[in-house]
Each structure stands twice: as structure tokens, then as C-alpha cells.
Amino acid sequence: MIKNYLKVALKVLARRKFFTFISLFGISITLLVLMVMAAIFDHSLAPHSPETRSDETLGIYQLTMRGKENTQNSDPGYYFLDRYARSLAKLPGVERFSIVSTPQTAVSYLGGKKIESQMRRADGELWKIMEFEFLEGGPFTPEDESGARFVAVISETSRERFFGGQPALGRTIEADGQRFRVVGVVRDVPTLRFSSAADIWVPISTSKSKLYREQWMGGFNGLILASDEDHFPAIKAELDARLREAERNLPDPKTFQTLTAGADTLFEAHVRKVSPGNTEVIYPGRAKAVLFLLMLLFMLLPTLNLVNINLSRILDRASEIGVRKAFGASSRTLVGQFVVENLVLTLIGSLAGLVLAGLVLSALNASGFLPYARLALNYRVFLYGLAMAVFFGILSGVYPAWRMSKLHPVQALRGRSV
Amino acid sequence: MMRHLLKLVWNRKRTNALIILEIFFSFLVVFIVATLGIFFWDNYRQPLGYSWQNVWKISMDMKSEGGRHDDEAAKAARLKVVERMLGEVEALEPIESAAVAMVSPYDQGGWTSGENINGREIEMEANAATDRFAEVMGMELVSGRWFREEDSNLAYDPIVVDQDLAREMFGDEDAVGKQFGEPPPGEKPRRIVGVVSEFRKSGELSARTNFMFQRLRMDVPFWFEPRSILIKVRPGTPAAFEEELAKLLQGMAPEWSFQIKPLAQERTSVFNEMLAPLVAGGVVAFFLLLMVALGLFGVLWQNLLQRTRELGLRRATGASRSSVHWQVLSEQAILTTFGVLLGTILVIQIPVLDLIGFIRPEVFAGGLLFAMVAIYLLSTLCAFYPSSMASRVQPAEALRYE
Numbered sequence: 099m100i101k102n103y104l105k106v107a108l109k110v111l112a113r114r115k116f117f118t119f120i121s122l123f124g125i126s127i128t129l130l131v132l133m134v135m136a137a138i139f140d141h142s143l144a145p146h147s148p149e150t151r152s153d154e155t156l157g158i159y160q161l162t163m164r165g166k167e168n169t170q171n172s173d174p175g176y177y178f179l180d181r182y183a184r185s186l187a188k189l190p191g192v193e194r195f196s197i198v199s200t201p202q203t204a205v206s207y208l209g210g211k212k213i214e215s216q217m218r219r220a221d222g223e224l225w226k227i228m229e230f231e232f233l234e235g236g237p238f239t240p241e242d243e244s245g246a247r248f249v250a251v252i253s254e255t256s257r258e259r260f261f262g263g264q265p266a267l268g269r270t271i272e273a274d275g276q277r278f279r280v281v282g283v284v285r286d287v288p289t290l291r292f293s294s295a296a297d298i299w300v301p302i303s304t305s306k307s308k309l310y311r312e313q314w315m316g317g318f319n320g321l322i323l324a325s326d327e328d329h330f331p332a333i334k335a336e337l338d339a340r341l342r343e344a345e346r347n348l349p350d351p352k353t354f355q356t357l358t359a360g361a362d363t364l365f366e367a368h369v370r371k372v373s374p375g376n377t378e379v380i381y382p383g384r385a386k387a388v389l390f391l392l393m394l395l396f397m398l399l400p401t402l403n404l405v406n407i408n409l410s411r412i413l414d415r416a417s418e419i420g421v422r423k424a425f426g427a428s429s430r431t432l433v434g435q436f437v438v439e440n441l442v443l444t445l446i447g448s449l450a451g452l453v454l455a456g457l458v459l460s461a462l463n464a465s466g467f468l469p470y471a472r473l474a475l476n477y478r479v480f481l482y483g484l485a486m487a488v489f490f491g492i493l494s495g496v497y498p499a500w501r502m503s504k505l506h507p508v509q510a511l512r513g514r515s516v
Numbered sequence: 517m518m519r520h521l522l523k524l525v526w527n528r529k530r531t532n533a534l535i536i537l538e539i540f541f542s543f544l545v546v547f548i549v550a551t552l553g554i555f556f557w558d559n560y561r562q563p564l565g566y567s568w569q570n571v572w573k574i575s576m577d578m579k580s581e582g583g584r585h586d587d588e589a590a591k592a593a594r595l596k597v598v599e600r601m602l603g604e605v606e607a608l609e610p611i612e613s614a615a616v617a618m619v620s621p622y623d624q625g626g627w628t629s630g631e632n633i634n635g636r637e638i639e640m641e642a643n644a645a646t647d648r649f650a651e652v653m654g655m656e657l658v659s660g661r662w663f664r665e666e667d668s669n670l671a672y673d674p675i676v677v678d679q680d681l682a683r684e685m686f687g688d689e690d691a692v693g694k695q696f697g698e699p700p701p702g703e704k705p706r707r708i709v710g711v712v713s714e715f716r717k718s719g720e721l722s723a724r725t726n727f728m729f730q731r732l733r734m735d736v737p738f739w740f741e742p743r744s745i746l747i748k749v750r751p752g753t754p755a756a757f758e759e760e761l762a763k764l765l766q767g768m769a770p771e772w773s774f775q776i777k778p779l780a781q782e783r784t785s786v787f788n789e790m791l792a793p794l795v796a797g798g799v800v801a802f803f804l805l806l807m808v809a810l811g812l813f814g815v816l817w818q819n820l821l822q823r824t825r826e827l828g829l830r831r832a833t834g835a836s837r838s839s840v841h842w843q844v845l846s847e848q849a850i851l852t853t854f855g856v857l858l859g860t861i862l863v864i865q866i867p868v869l870d871l872i873g874f875i876r877p878e879v880f881a882g883g884l885l886f887a888m889v890a891i892y893l894l895s896t897l898c899a900f901y902p903s904s905m906a907s908r909v910q911p912a913e914a915l916r917y918e
Contacts, residue, residue, distance in 0.1 A: 116814070117818075120811060120813075120814045123810060124810070124811060127803045127806075127807055131803075202773065204773070205774070205775050207758075207759040210756050210759070212758065212759070274773050275766045275774075306772070306773065307579040307771035309579050309580060309771075399538065399541045399545065400807065402534060402537055402538040402541060403538060403808055404811075405534060406531075406535060406538055406815045407811050407814055407815055409534065409815075410814065410818035410819055411818060413822055467792075
């Protein structure tokens with residue numbers, strides 16, 4: 099039966115090529131935009147090298163100190179993470195804990211040429227939470243961190259900038275007025291990955307000033323790697339308990355009394371960033387609903403367009419509908435058939451959209467608009483695209499199908515307008 | 517005639533309602549993109565109030581924030597270092613002048629403040645800057661003067677405002693010499709000493725705002741630590757001078773980090789950041805409209821094909837070709853008018869209810885007008901070919917048509 103529907107569908111599409119082209123154009127443009135968006139989301143949130151285990155990782159990216167009149171909100175400081183969050187590593191199911199700084203711009207001058215790099219200071223544990231792809235050498239170790247050795251891991255692009263792409267192992271770079279020996283070269287990390295992107299990584303203990311050891315606020319993130327996400331609730335609860343303890347020891351109890359922070363997944367961290375004002379409580383569920391609504395809103399115009407085109411083509415099918423009805427086909431059967439036809443149309447259109455999306459993504463990669471981005475279509479984006487295409491096909495197919503099925507057989511056979 | 521046309525439209529209400537809805541949403545899409553575009557263009561035409569050419573920004577990271585034992589003495593010591601740097605830097609040959617400001621042009625963050633003037637709460641952007649700031653930024657004083665060294669001994673705190681703020685506070689009167697709001701408890705009264713033409717901190721693409729400057733002193737710690745030094749370099753200063761400057765500063769404060777950048781570079785990134793959404797939105801909107809245009813064209817053609825007999829009958833009873841042509845175009849114009857009317861009623865609420873305060877009503881009007889013209893043009897264009905085809909129908913043929 100479905101086979102029959104498909105046959106008819108393809109015949110109908112081939113009959114009026116211009117109208118089929120108009121429909122396909124709209125569908126493919128719609129799905130193109132949606133799939134490019136999906137690819138960007140996937141690139142920022144899904145597990146990708148080096149964050150191959152981002153689904154099992156939580157991060158402490160923000161800390162809020164609140165008093166009656168003042169609020170201070172920034173990334174956490176080293177003192178807070180070291181003193182109060184480090185013990186999270188002792189929880190069952192937690193594999194690693196790492197402290198890594200937010201990227202800071204480090205300037206180098208090389209023979210009259212200026213190089214600006216994003217530099218992160220990290221402990222030795224970072225390399226065990228994230229799986230960087232090493233092109234040369236390897237990571238620095240916890241001993242490098244405790245011994246404050248001036249060693250650095252640099253990115254492929256940094257190697258290009260500093261050494262013209264020549265092997266860099268053992269050579270020295272100067273950055274932010276300090277000199278480091280290169281121990282490893284890794285593949286570039288897209289800047290969309292806010293928790294891992296950088297050009298240069300060096301041990302925290304090489305910081306110019308030791309003031310960071312006393313700072314509650316500013317400059318660092320804490321990363322917690324669990325064996326699986328079932329342990330997340332326990333980690334979040336323990337962090338809350340540690341925050342209550344920290345509140346009793348706040349540096350300036352007159353001004354600030356409460357502390358809030360969250361151990362966030364990547365999605366939660368993004369939601370926290372865009373939550374206006376009150377960042378202490380976030381609603382990831384609502385954020386997902388908003389994203390879905392935005393998608394619907396974007397689909398509205400294309401849907402109306404396709405519905406109008408489909409409606410205007412009803413008469414094309416009048417005689418067929420009349421015959422089917424006269425031989426006893428129910429309205430429901432006809433609705434089913436027309437929705438399937440529309441689905442076939444949207445799937446063909448989205449296939450074209452998929453190809454176009456691939457082209458747009460590689461153009462985006464080449465443009466350098468999103469630095470180091472390696473946007474690509476993968477099976478997740480493909481599945482999202484498929485789901486959106488089916489949703490779009492049903493959304494735009496049901497009403498015209500219903501109208502078609504309501505055609506009176508006598509009128510339909512005469513070919514009168516509805 | 518009009519009545520007849522309306523009746524024709526009403527007879528096909530179900531089909532037409534959906535077309536009207538499609539026109540309505542297309543109108544909204546054009547309106548949003550056009551308003552945003554006009555907003556930027558309108559801002560770009562307004563005076564900026566300073567010149568970014570040949571100004572470099574030295575950003576300093578003192579690694580001092582949020583410390584556990586950060587006290588006033590440490591703060592004062594850091595300020596002393598900045599003051600020394602300012603002196604050393606100004607003595608360098610390629611540098612014309614140097615200044616410190618809390619907020620630099622094209623900075624991401626800002627400082628907003630509210631002041632109660634004659635019982636009216638006035639919102640403004642604020643900044644604190646040193647005596648040479650107006651010189652570094654090439655600001656234009658409309659009346660009065662900028663801050664100067666002798667201001668330290670005044671019985672009041674000097675304030676400089678921009679023309680927008682002066683107008684909002686005192687209308688057409690000269691603001692110089694006037695008291696600036698109620699003095700904060702336990703502090704000196706504040707008085708306006710100068711009016712600058714304009715100061716748009718976020719650059720050419722941002723809206724005009726009220727702006728006020730406080731005098732920044734290097735010998736008295738402020739509640740906020742300075743993070744950048746602005747320098748005016750002589751035209752043609754080579755980029756290599758940057759390295760020399762960086763070495764000098766690093767030598768004076770080994771624990772700090774420095775980053776030197778021409779303001780031109782900051783300006784470019786601000787432009788890119790603000791225009792990127794407009795460009796992306798514009799491209800998507802263009803393709804949406806292309807889709808709508810093709811769709812409308814197809815739908816109208818199909819619909820007219822179905823009305824061949826009706827139109828043929830009109831021709832048979834003596835209507836001329838052009839009159840049939842006009843009839844179809846007018847019907848389409850009626851549909852468009854309904855869609856545009858709905859859209860206008862909706863978007864006119866934004867300026868009427870003052871939902872987005874920083875966009876001027878004139879900009880909305882421009883966006884509205886643009887969207888109207890674009891949509892009428894689009895819909896007429898889509899109707900033109902099908903309707904001329906329909907009017908060419910031979911009456912005899914049309915009446916036979918089944």
C-alpha cells in the first residue's frame with residue numbers, strides 16, 4: 099500500500115515540474131537553515147575532541163557572591179576551587195578533578211611580528227579529563243605543576259605562528275613576558291568549545307603573581323569527570339554542601355553573605371550564561387522549550403507557504419480523489435495518503451537541504467568566522483535533520499490533506515472548484 | 517467596484533485567509549531586518565564625539581581582583597604604579613598624550629548610572645577620566661572646559677556632560693556652572709564645568725545616550741581600579757614601537773600582564789560583532805522572501821487557472837483585457853493590504869507602548885515604510901505574470917473549458 103502511495107506521489111511530483119520545484123526550493127532552504135543551526139549546536143555541545151567525555155564532565159564555571167546590596171558574579175577563583183571544590187574528587191564515581199584558568203590574551207613579539215595567543219594555565223589533571231590529539235610530544239605532568247616548571251603545550255596554529263610549522267618540541271616560546279619550553283603540540287580546538295579552547299597551555303604555578311592562590315573570584319574553572327552521568331546529582335548536592343561551608347568563611351562577611359555556584363553540563367553552562375540577572379537558578383528544561391519554540395517560529399512562514407501551494411494543487415487531483423471516493427475510500431485513508439505524499443516531498447527537499455548545508459558548513463569553516471571550527475554533518479545532525487523534516491512534512495501536510503479528503507465525489511468528478 | 521472586489525475576495529475566504537497570513541508573516545520578517553538595518557545606518561550617521569585614529573589602548577591585568585586580603589594600601593600602591601606609567605609613557609617621543617579612563621571606547625562592559633534631577637530620574641552612561649582624556653580622544657567641547665590639574669583644590673567635584681544629557685537636564689539653557697544632582701551623602705557637591713558634543717562609548721553603530729564624566733585622580737583611590745591606559749601616538753608610528761612600549765611597561769610591573777592594541781582594531785571587532793547577526797538574518801530573510809515570492813507566484817497562477825471560466829465570462833460580456841488584468845491585480849492588492857494592515861497594527865505597538873526604548877520612533881517608521889513598499893512590490897510582482905496570462909484568455913475557449 100505504502101509502495102503504491104510512493105509511486106503515485108512520485109508520478110504527481112513529476113507531472114507539474116515547476117510547482118514541484120517551487121515546493122522543493124522552500125523545503126530545502128528551510129531545512130538548510132535548521133541543519134546549519136543544528137550543526138553549530140552539535141559542535142558546541144556534543145562530545146568532540148578534545149572533550150570526548152563532555153557528557154560525563156561537569157564544570158564549575160560561575161560563582162556568585164551576594165549580599166544585601168551587592169552582587170559579584172564571575173568565574174570562580176583558584177582559592178575557592180582548591181579549598182572547597184577539590185574534595186568533590188573524593189566522591190564515589192568521580193574520576194578526576196582539575197582546575198584550569200579561563201583563557202587570557204598573551205602577547206608575544208617575534209622579530210618585530212606580534213602574536214596574540216589565548217593562554218590557559220592548567221594543572222596536570224586537565225590532560226586526563228580531556229583527550230587532546232597530540233601531534234608532537236605530550237602533556238605536562240602534575241610534577242611540572244608542583245615544580246612550577248616553565249613548560250608549555252601549544253596548538254597547531256601556534257606552532258605555525260611561532261615556528262613556521264617546523265617541529266617545535268624542546269624549542270622555546272616567549273609569551274606574556276615569560277619563556278616556556280614546548281613539550282607538546284596539539285590539534286587546534288574550536289573556540290566554540292568555551293571550556294577547552296586555547297592556543298597555549300602552561301602550568302598554573304608559573305603565574306607571574308602568586309595572588310591567585312588567595313582569590314575567591316575570577317579567572318578559573320573547575321572540571322569534574324565522573325564515570326557516568328548517574329553520579330551528577332550526588333556531585334551537585336555535595337557542591338551545595340561545600341558552598342554552605344564556604345559561606346561561613348567568606349572574606350568580607352559584612353558585604354557578602356551567600357555563595358552560589360553550579361556544577362554544570364555544557365548545556366547548563368550555556369543556559370546560565372544567557373540567563374538574565376539571576377544566574378543562581380537555571381531552567382534547562384525551559385531553555386529547551388524556548389529553542390523548540392524558536393524552531394517552530396522559523397518554520398511558520400515556510401509551512402504557510404507549503405500549505406498554500408498544496409491547497410492550490412488540490413484541483414489537480416480532483417478526478418483521482420473523485421474516483422477513489424466513488425469506489426469507497428474513506429476520508430481517513432485519503433488523508434493518510436496525502437500526508438505520506440507530502441512527507442516524500444519534504445524528505446526529497448531536505449536531502450537537497452542536507453547537501454546544501456554541507457556546502458554552507460564547509461564555507462563557514464573556510465571563512466574563519468568561527469575560529470578553528472570544524473563544522474560538519476555527522477549522524478546526530480543527520481538524525482536531527484530527519485526529525486525536523488518529518489515534523490515539517492506533517493505540519494505542512496495535514497491541513498491540505500484534510501481539505502482534499504473533504505472534496506465531494508460528485509463535484510470532484512466534474513472538476514469543479516471547491 | 518471596490519465592493520464587488522471585496523465580495524470576490526470574501527467568496528474565497530478560506531484560501532485567501534492563508535495567503536493573507538503568509539503576507540503578514542513576510543511583512544514581519546522584512547520589518548525586523550529593515551528596522552535593524554536602518555537603526556545601524558541611522559546611528560552611523562550621528563556624530564561619534566571622538567576620533568579613534570592613532571589611539572592605542574594598553575590593557576592591564578593587575579591580577580588583583582577578588583583577593584582575600586586586598587586592602588586599601590595595596591590598591592593605592594597599584595594606583596601609584598599606574599600614575600608612574602602614565603608619566604613615563606607620555607615622555608616617550610612617539611606618544612603625543614596619554615590618559616586613563618574607567619571605560620574605554622569600544623569596551624564591552626560599561627557603567628550606567630541614574631541621577632535624580634528636579635525630581636526626575638535621568639538614566640545615563642558614566643565614565644571617570646583623567647585630565648588629558650579629551651586631548652587623547654580628540655573630543656570637541658561645545659562650552660566650558662575639560663578637567664585640569666587645579667580641579668583638585670576646588671570646593672566641588674567637576675563634571676562634564678554631553679549635549680544629549682545637558683539638553684535632557686536643562687533644556688536649551690547653558691549647563692555650565694549648574695549643579696549636577698544632589699550631592700552624595702558626605703561628599704562634595706558636583707558642578708558641571710563643560711559640555712562635550714557627544715560621546716558614544718560603544719562606537720558608531722550604537723544608539724546615542726546621555727553621557728557624563730567624572731574627574732579621575734591618580735592620587736586618590738577610586739572605588740574601581742583602572743584597567744587601561746589610552747595613548748595618542750603620532751601618525752605613522754611603526755607597529756614595532758608597540759614591542760618597545762610593552763617591554764617598558766613589563767619592566768615597571770613584572771607581575772602584571774599587558775596587551776596593546778590600536779583602537780582601530782577594537783572598532784573592527786565591535787563592528788563585526790554587531791553586524792554579523794544582521795548579515796546572517798538578512799541572508800536568511802532574503803531566502804525566505806524568495807521562497808514566499810515563488811510560492812505566491814505558483815499559488816496565484818493555480819488559482820487563476822481555476823477561475824478561467826469566470827474570467828472568460830467577463831471577457832465575453834465585454835470587459836477589456838486590461839480591465840480583467842486590473843481586477844486580478846486589485847484583488848491581490850486587497851489581500852496584501854489586509855496582511856500589511858495586520859502587521860502594522862502589531863508592530864506599531866512597539867513605539868506606542870515604548871517597548872524598545874533605545875530605538876527612535878523615526879527608525880520604526882522607516883522600517884515600517886520599507887516593509888510596506890517591499891511587500892506591495894513583491895506581491896504585485898508575483899501577481900503580474902499570472903494575471904496577464906489570465907487576461908489573455910479567449911472568451912470562447914474559456915467558456916468551453918472544463
